[in-house]
Amino acid sequence: MCGIFGYVGTRDAAPLLIGGLKALEYRGYDSAGLYVVGAGCIKAVGQVKNLEAKVGDTMKGHVGLAHTRWATHGVPSEINSHPHSDCTGKVWLAHNGIIENYSELKDELIAKGHQFKSATDTEVAAHLIEENLKTMPVFADALLAMLKMVRGTYGFVIASDQDPEKLYIARKGSPIVLGIGEGENFVASDPSAIVPYTKKVIYLNDGEWAEITSSSYKLFDLDGHEIAREPQVIAWDVEQTQKGGYDHYMLKEIMEGDNVIKNTLAGRLDEEALSIKLPELADVEDRLKDIKRIIITSCGTALYAGWVGEYLIEEYAKVPVECEYASEFRYRSPIVEPGTMIMTITQSGETADTLAALREAKRQGAMIVSIVNTVGSTIARESDAVIYNQIGPEIGVASTKAFMSQVTLLTAFAIKLAELKGVVTAEANKDIVREILALPEKIKTILEAREDIKAVAQKYASYDDFLFMGRKYTFPIAFEGALKLKEISYVHAEGYGAGEMKHGPIAMIDEKFPTVALCLNDSVYEKMISNVQEIKARSGRVLALATVGDETMKKMADEVIYVPAIMEMLEPVLCVVPLQLFAYYIGTGRGYDVDKPRNLAKSVTVE
Numbered sequence: 001m002c003g004i005f006g007y008v009g010t011r012d013a014a015p016l017l018i019g020g021l022k023a024l025e026y027r028g029y030d031s032a033g034l035y036v037v038g039a040g041c042i043k044a045v046g047q048v049k050n051l052e053a054k055v056g057d058t059m060k061g062h063v064g065l066a067h068t069r070w071a072t073h074g075v076p077s078e079i080n081s082h083p084h085s086d087c088t089g090k091v092w093l094a095h096n097g098i099i100e101n102y103s104e105l106k107d108e109l110i111a112k113g114h115q116f117k118s119a120t121d122t123e124v125a126a127h128l129i130e131e132n133l134k135t136m137p138v139f140a141d142a143l144l145a146m147l148k149m150v151r152g153t154y155g156f157v158i159a160s161d162q163d164p165e166k167l168y169i170a171r172k173g174s175p176i177v178l179g180i181g182e183g184e185n186f187v188a189s190d191p192s193a194i195v196p197y198t199k200k201v202i203y204l205n206d207g208e209w210a211e212i213t214s215s216s217y218k219l220f221d222l223d224g225h226e227i228a229r230e231p232q233v234i235a236w237d238v239e240q241t242q243k244g245g246y247d248h249y250m251l252k253e254i255m256e257g258d259n260v261i262k263n264t265l266a267g268r269l270d271e272e273a274l275s276i277k278l279p280e281l282a283d284v285e286d287r288l289k290d291i292k293r294i295i296i297t298s299c300g301t302a303l304y305a306g307w308v309g310e311y312l313i314e315e316y317a318k319v320p321v322e323c324e325y326a327s328e329f330r331y332r333s334p335i336v337e338p339g340t341m342i343m344t345i346t347q348s349g350e351t352a353d354t355l356a357a358l359r360e361a362k363r364q365g366a367m368i369v370s371i372v373n374t375v376g377s378t379i380a381r382e383s384d385a386v387i388y389n390q391i392g393p394e395i396g397v398a399s400t401k402a403f404m405s406q407v408t409l410l411t412a413f414a415i416k417l418a419e420l421k422g423v424v425t426a427e428a429n430k431d432i433v434r435e436i437l438a439l440p441e442k443i444k445t446i447l448e449a450r451e452d453i454k455a456v457a458q459k460y461a462s463y464d465d466f467l468f469m470g471r472k473y474t475f476p477i478a479f480e481g482a483l484k485l486k487e488i489s490y491v492h493a494e495g496y497g498a499g500e501m502k503h504g505p506i507a508m509i510d511e512k513f514p515t516v517a518l519c520l521n522d523s524v525y526e527k528m529i530s531n532v533q534e535i536k537a538r539s540g541r542v543l544a545l546a547t548v549g550d551e552t553m554k555k556m557a558d559e560v561i562y563v564p565a566i567m568e569m570l571e572p573v574l575c576v577v578p579l580q581l582f583a584y585y586i587g588t589g590r591g592y593d594v595d596k597p598r599n600l601a602k603s604v605t606v607e
């Protein structure tokens with residue numbers, strides 16, 4: 001997705017703008033550009049370093065804005081890169097989102113004599129401000145009028161020769177964060193670009209805009225009313241957004257696994273009483289006691305975490321749960337009866353389909369409880385209750401630590417809900433809480449064996465097709481393991497329920513089509529043994545995940561990766577770790593940049 005960065009202060013803006021764009025590169029983009037008030041605009045296709053090469057030492061000025069573009073309207077090209085300006089070259093802006101009525105606005109503006117340079121929707125906004133300035137001499141009025149004329153979503157950062165010491169920002173559906181510095185202020189579409197300079201931030205809500213100078217900021221709503229809002233302090237430090245000595249963010253984030261569980265449960269697990277508390281649910285506890293059904297709706301990896309949640313909550317809290325792809329839920333005509341709780345799960349808190357599904361469910365009167373990693377994100381702010389992951393930024397495009405944290409929180413939620421509904425006593429909960437306390441150490445043993453997993457991955461590095469199969473609590477993990485492999489190594493990998501083998505997939509199996517089989521010592525172990533035998537009988541190679549000490553699997557499978565024994569309900573968060581590492585080593589073995597896989601973005605904020 002696109003990245004926005006802006007600066008207003010006393011330092012040279014250009015190098016700071018380049019630095020800001022580099023911090024946002026992981027979001028995925030195809031071109032970049034920047035504008036410095038009084039020094040002009042430069043653009044470049046490809047990586048930010050191509051733009052940096054054009055800066056030179058001529059671009060002097062201390063107010064500017066910059067953008068990395070992910071094409072939605074108009075092909076990737078310099079002319080279509082942001083920032084865009086009006087006819088006079090006095091108004092410059094960068095934009096995230098989609099202006100849905102840009103075509104009719106553009107026709108009207110052309111009829112009034114405006115000359116357009118690009119094929120983008122964004123450029124319309126600059127010309128609208130220019131047109132408005134003809135009758136509204138105050139820049140802020142002309143800007144506000146534009147915000148009311150466009151339909152769709154936007155995150156804007158805007159500069160003008162008329163107000164050379166100011167930046168203007170506005171948001172509707174696309175995140176914009178203001179960073180409050182000392183004698184300087186920053187703007188970004190993602191706080192990780194601001195953290196190196198300041199941790200004091202203000203998140204704009206939809207329908208808000210602001211004017212910023214080096215020493216002040218004023219926040220307004222679309223009626224022009226000023227809004228008072230104190231800055232939040234981000235707990236993340238720069239270190240957390242660096243790679244911590246590993247080759248890739250993805251490996252760093254996998255290797256954080258044991259701490260991810262601890263951080264996720266910090267303040268939520270009483271080791272003495274062996275109990276779980278979720279203070280974020282305090283305001284909705286009464287409503288939770290009465291819920292009759294839960295719908296979990298999310299995208300990608302977050303939905304696979306939801307699948308684990310479905311099994312956990314039904315088995316443990318005895319509440320009916322169904323999972324839905326948000327991209328389907330929002331377009332079909334779902335029935336959300338009274339007494340239904342919607343849960344969205346999202347790392348970024350900005351995924352367009354998940355947000356739309358949330359809003360549809362809210363429109364039907366449902367209570368929204370969300371599991372979110374990004375503090376202050378849109379989905380967080382539109383939920384009735386938010387359970388934050390507390391795991392710091394996830395930079396790698398492939399979601400790893402966020403998934404582990406999401407599954408951990410779903411386990412905590414199932415336990416809490418079971419207690420609230422009187423299905424399980426606090427005393428009975430102690431067994432599962434005791435097992436949860438042992439999780440970090442068990443994860444650590446897997447992480448410490450990563451070189452063994454790397455060796456196994458190298459044996460499978462040349463295959464172009466994989467089947468991942470699991471049952472019950474490892475069913476979602478089969479899909480998540482397949483997704484990890486396909487998204488960072490571009491290899492065809494399918495997740496499947498092992499019980500489905502006979503209904504088609506086994507036809508694909510031969511010596512060129514290996515299977516990753518999740519065969520832990522659990523209630524479906526014997527069934528999995530049969531599936532592995534079926535695969536072997538058809539010359540299929542099998543990499544098995546098995547419980548430490550399982551000698552049967554050692555004889556039956558071609559390779560085995562062992563995981564520590566664990567209670568069945570907690571298998572998912574353990575089994576996913578070797579599969580994340582497996583995918584990582586195959587992807588890096590193929591020479592790909594696993595942090596920024598082709599065609600993917602970290603946060604899918606467009607549909």
Ligand code: AGP
Pocket residue numbers: 299300301302345346347348349350351354397398399400487601602603604
């Ligand atoms: C996961 O590896 C993918 N990058 C993707 O499926 C991701 O989980 C999905 O886009 C949802 O993102 P979110 O958690 O930020 O909503």
